[in-house]
Structures are given as structure tokens and as C-alpha cells.
Amino acid sequence: xxxxxxxxxxxxxxxxxxxxxxxxxxxxxxxxxxxxxxxxxxxxxxxxxxxxxxxxxxxxxxxxxxxxxxxxxxxxxxxxxxxxxxxxxxxxxxxxxxxxxxxxxxxxxxxxxxxxxxxxxxxxxxxxxxxxxxxxxxxxxxxxxxxxxxxxxxxxxxxxxxxxxxxxxxxxxxxxxxxxxxxxxxxxxxxxxxxxxxxxxxxxxxxxxxxxxxxxxxxxxxxxxxxxxxxxxxxxxxxxxxxxxxxxxxxxxxxxxxxxxxxxxxxxxxxxxxxxxx
Amino acid sequence: xxxxxxxxxxxxxxxxxxxxxxxxxxxxxxxxxxxxxxxxxxxxxxxxxxxxxxxxxxxxxxxxxxxxxxxxxxxxxxxxxxxxxxxxxxxxxxxxxxxxxxxxxxxxxxxxxxxxxxxxxxxxxxxxxxxxxxxxxxxxxxxxxxxxxxxxxxxxxxxxxxxxxxxxxxxxxxxxxxxxxxxxxxxxxxxxxxxxxxxxxxxxxxxxxxxxxxxxxxxxxxxxxxxxxxxxxxxxxxxxxxxxxxxxxxxxxxxxxxxxxxxxxxxxxxxxxxxxxxxxxxxxxxxxxxxxxxxxxxxxxxxxxxxxxxxxxxxxxxxxxxxxxxxxxxxxxxxxxx
Numbered sequence: 174x175x176x177x178x179x180x181x182x183x184x185x186x187x188x189x190x191x192x193x194x195x196x197x198x199x200x201x202x203x204x205x206x207x208x209x210x211x212x213x214x215x216x217x218x219x220x221x222x223x224x225x226x227x228x229x230x231x232x233x234x235x236x237x238x239x240x241x242x243x244x245x246x247x248x249x250x251x252x253x254x255x256x257x258x259x260x261x262x263x264x265x266x267x268x269x270x271x272x273x274x275x276x277x278x279x280x281x282x283x284x285x286x287x288x289x290x291x292x293x294x295x296x297x298x299x300x301x302x303x304x305x306x307x308x309x310x311x312x313x314x315x316x317x318x319x320x321x322x323x324x325x326x327x328x329x330x331x332x333x334x335x336x337x338x339x340x341x342x343x344x345x346x347x348x349x350x351x352x353x354x355x356x357x358x359x360x361x362x363x364x365x366x367x368x369x370x371x372x373x374x375x376x377x378x379x380x381x382x383x384x385x386x387x388x389x390x391x392x393x394x395x396x397x398x399x400x401x402x403x404x405x406x407x408x409x410x411x412x413x414x415x416x417x418x419x420x421x422x423x424x425x426x427x428x429x430x431x432x433x434x435x436x437x438x439x440x441x442x443x444x445x446x447x448x449x450x451x
Numbered sequence: 452x453x454x455x456x457x458x459x460x461x462x463x464x465x466x467x468x469x470x471x472x473x474x475x476x477x478x479x480x481x482x483x484x485x486x487x488x489x490x491x492x493x494x495x496x497x498x499x500x501x502x503x504x505x506x507x508x509x510x511x512x513x514x515x516x517x518x519x520x521x522x523x524x525x526x527x528x529x530x531x532x533x534x535x536x537x538x539x540x541x542x543x544x545x546x547x548x549x550x551x552x553x554x555x556x557x558x559x560x561x562x563x564x565x566x567x568x569x570x571x572x573x574x575x576x577x578x579x580x581x582x583x584x585x586x587x588x589x590x591x592x593x594x595x596x597x598x599x600x601x602x603x604x605x606x607x608x609x610x611x612x613x614x615x616x617x618x619x620x621x622x623x624x625x626x627x628x629x630x631x632x633x634x635x636x637x638x639x640x641x642x643x644x645x646x647x648x649x650x651x652x653x654x655x656x657x658x659x660x661x662x663x664x665x666x667x668x669x670x671x672x673x674x675x676x677x678x679x680x681x682x683x684x685x686x687x688x689x690x691x692x693x694x695x696x697x698x699x700x701x702x703x704x705x706x707x708x709x710x711x712x713x714x715x716x717x718x719x720x721x722x723x724x725x726x727x728x729x730x731x732x733x734x735x736x737x738x739x740x741x742x743x744x745x746x747x748x749x750x751x752x753x754x755x756x757x758x759x760x761x762x763x764x765x766x767x768x769x770x771x772x773x774x775x776x777x778x779x780x781x782x783x784x785x786x787x788x789x
Contacts, residue, residue: 304532
């Protein structure tokens, strides 16, 4: 069922809150992958607050939907969402990046409740997601697997090995998202190693492709629901996003791939995020 | 978890079956009892001999094409979903092409994935160095959570595969190509992960071997006994990790001379693992390692290569004779400490 206007309003509000949480964690951590966490925040919000069938009070519930953060450096964003969902106490995130903390920049699934796969090295999440989806089907379970990739990550050959396999095995319970914020560490994706035509590449690999505004909840919802209804082929949703989305001084600026902020900058960032509240 | 005790494997001709063929048959038996077991490969279903499994359980085989990174990633995902994946490919690809997936997806997450690495060492002799793997013992033993087994022959492969199912977490089983001689006469000799098998007793020197070198060490021991009257203790240290420290230190104390033999680079393999144990114990002994002397392997029939690198019977005999004459500083108090 398409998202209602009320649903969308609620999700937008939640996304603003999570973005503010990400800012807080960035301050506490001394430095974090803020740009890419902000760009993926709306997809993450739509999943965790509307579409994922999960039980935070029972993190290992066998029939839960799986979420694999293949762009593992988005761990900042994911940990904000998991804390807010109640997987663990938000206060624990004060230790983010600190000595012996369970929360490193790239989340460890054996240490952090709610993390379905330990990721960080790029190009690993999609193959694992294909394995999860195949495992569910083999055991006649109906849960779905969602995998969020970075756009720069699509340089990795293993992404395309998995793309080939997902089509071959017709794993229609797998939905991939590409956070197409156009940037990687060293600059713009099209300058470093061009990805375009990205949608055509996925189509050529046999995937159903949606290309959307990754900050528009109506479009995100429509794409996810389209993927859920799709039979026989996996779906990829290319989410056109803005790196640093929501924070005016971070938006579309590669230097905020990873950064640290003080309380003054944090206040400015939150004002910018909440400025879009009207 | 399935209980597998004693001999459940009912195809017994280890002399005519390769290690990998035996793996395929044992896996069939195990899979009958354990619905979690699936087999994965990357276009090497034939080479890694899982054909018999494929015939019996076609829906439980996943051949992902020539894509080893994907192979191990998919296996990790399957293990996460509750399956028990057995992944077979050549050791060069399992240990090097897909090392990061094995390390990060499988070992770091401590997943129940069993890796059957075929064509280890120089067993695919004529294929040349790209298809040899003389680094995998060093690589795999450095991965935390990994259990590393190098079976001596087909019988020991059967035992290792069964034991791997019982052991939680990742296991790497290194096989040859399948034309190696068989040492054991059956599988009923008390195989246990992490426990060395004493092949021959002796107090003059100990030869510590794994894989195909076990057969050759046993041959050498027989010859040395017959020709020189030397008592050689041969240990089959099939589990490189966790290694049997007790058997190694007992051998150091009782024989004081240790020769390690393996189909691997002398750096980082069985010999290095044994040396770690001895060095940490503070015991001195005469010590030597045989294997590839930090070089890339030559092309040739495996038996010619074993001879060239002194891991065959004659080679081991020569090394034993040499080591018996090496002087070293013995500690007078050894006996008291044990």
C-alpha cells in the first residue's frame, strides 16, 4: 500500500531526528562518515520505520527481514537508527569509535545487536545478501533481504559477480539500493571511475531497476513496494541522493565524506536539518 | 546438530578414490542426516569432485560460476541464514583470490562455513605455479577463528570432513589433487581435531608431517630403521590449528631432534607452527624444516616435485641423517620439567 501523506510526514520527521542523532554521534566520536550517512538517511528511515519486518526486542528473530549495509562506512547512520529503534541504549553511542567500544566506524554484527552482517570492506555486502536470500528460499522462509550499497562501491568487481548470481538464481526477495550521491573519497565518481550509465549496467545484468530521488519518501516507498511485488528477478533502486543531505555546509561537498565537528558546528548542522521541518 | 560417530561412510575403497571424491561421498552421507548442508563451488564441481553430491542432491548444490569472491560471500550469507555450507574450490583461489571474503565475511563473523581447498601444494604439478598453492597454510593459520586441517590421505579426509561438521565455526581442509598415495588402512585410528597421530614410535628423532608428507615420512622411517637402525618417531600433525602442543613438546623432550616436512613454503607453514611451540617452551633442540625453500614451484609431475623439494621418502631420509649429526645445546634439566 503506497505511503499516505501522514506516513510521509512521520518519516520525514523521523529522518530529521536521525540526522540530528548522527550529528551528535559525530561529535562524540571525534570523527565519522557523516556525508554518506546523511545521504542514505531517508532510505534507512523508510526501511526501519515502515518496511522492514523486524523485532528490536528480539534481534535474532529468525523470520525477520535482513538488512545488509554493504556501504559499511554508513555505520554511523545505521547505529543511530538501531538505537532509536530500541536495539540498544542510545547512551552507548557516546563510546562510538572509542577504545574497545562495540561501535567502530564499521559495525561488527557480533558486537552490535541488530546488525545482520559485519561490513566495512566494500563489495562484500551484496554477495552475502545473495547468500542470505538463497538461504531463506532453500529453507522455505519468506523473509526478505535488503542491501544498501554505495555508488563508489559499484567499482568493485565482486558487486557484479553477485549481481550476476542474483539474476541467475532469480532471487526476487532481494532488493538492493545504491546510494547514488555521486561521490567517493577522492572526488566525484564520474571523475575517478565513471559508473554511468549505471541503470543500464544493472539492467544488462538482468535486474529490475528503479531510479528515484532518494530523498523523496513517496518515490522510495513506491520503489520498495514495486520490488516486493516483483517476481523472478531481483530489484535495484538507484537512489539519487546528495552527500551530506540536510546540513547546508556539508551538502555535495566531498570533504565531508569523513569529518569531525565541534558543538558549535553541530548546532549549526542541527539548525540546518530542522530548518526543513516546516 | 547432527551426531556423527564412528564410521558412517560406506564407500571404502580409499585406494581408488581421490581425497576429493571421498569428500563428495562423505558429504552425501552427512547431508542425508543434516538438512542444513549445502555444497558450493565456482565452476569446479567436476575438479573438486562434488558430482556425486550433485547427483544425489541437485537442489543443494550452488555453482556460482568463476567468481570466487562471490562464492565465499554467498556461503557467508547462507551460513547467516542457518545453513551449513561446504565450499570447494582450488586452494590457490580459496586462500588468495578470495582471501578477504574468507577472512572478513567468514572468519571475522565466525560463521559455520567449511572450506574444502583442493589442489593444495604442488599436487597439480604440471599446471604450474598459478595452480599450485604453497602459501595457504601460512595464510589460513593467521586467520583468527579458523581451524586448519591438512589430511594425510583419503581416510583422514573422511575423518576431517565428519569432524568439521561437529565443530562450530570456520574450518579449512586442505586436500591434494587426488593422486597421492594412501597412508592409512581405514578411518578407525582415533582421529580427533587438534590431536596428532603417532605413526611410528621412536626416540632418535621426530619427523612431523602433514598431508602427503605423512606417507613419505612413514616410508622414510621404515627405511631408516631397516638400513640405519634409527628409531624415527613420525607424527601426523593433521591439524595445524589448533596445533597439538603436547605431542610436539613430548617429541622435543623424548627425541630432541625435530624435522618438519610439508608440501608448502618453509615460511609460515607447519614447520613455523611447530617452531612457534618449541620457541615458546624455551626448549632447545636440533630443528629443520623441509618444503619449498621460499621460491615459486617448478612444473612437473607431483612425484618429481616432491623429490626435488625433499618431501619424498628419499629426501626425508637424507634430511634425517643430516639432522642426526647436527650439534645443539641441550638443557640438562629437560626431563625434570615434564
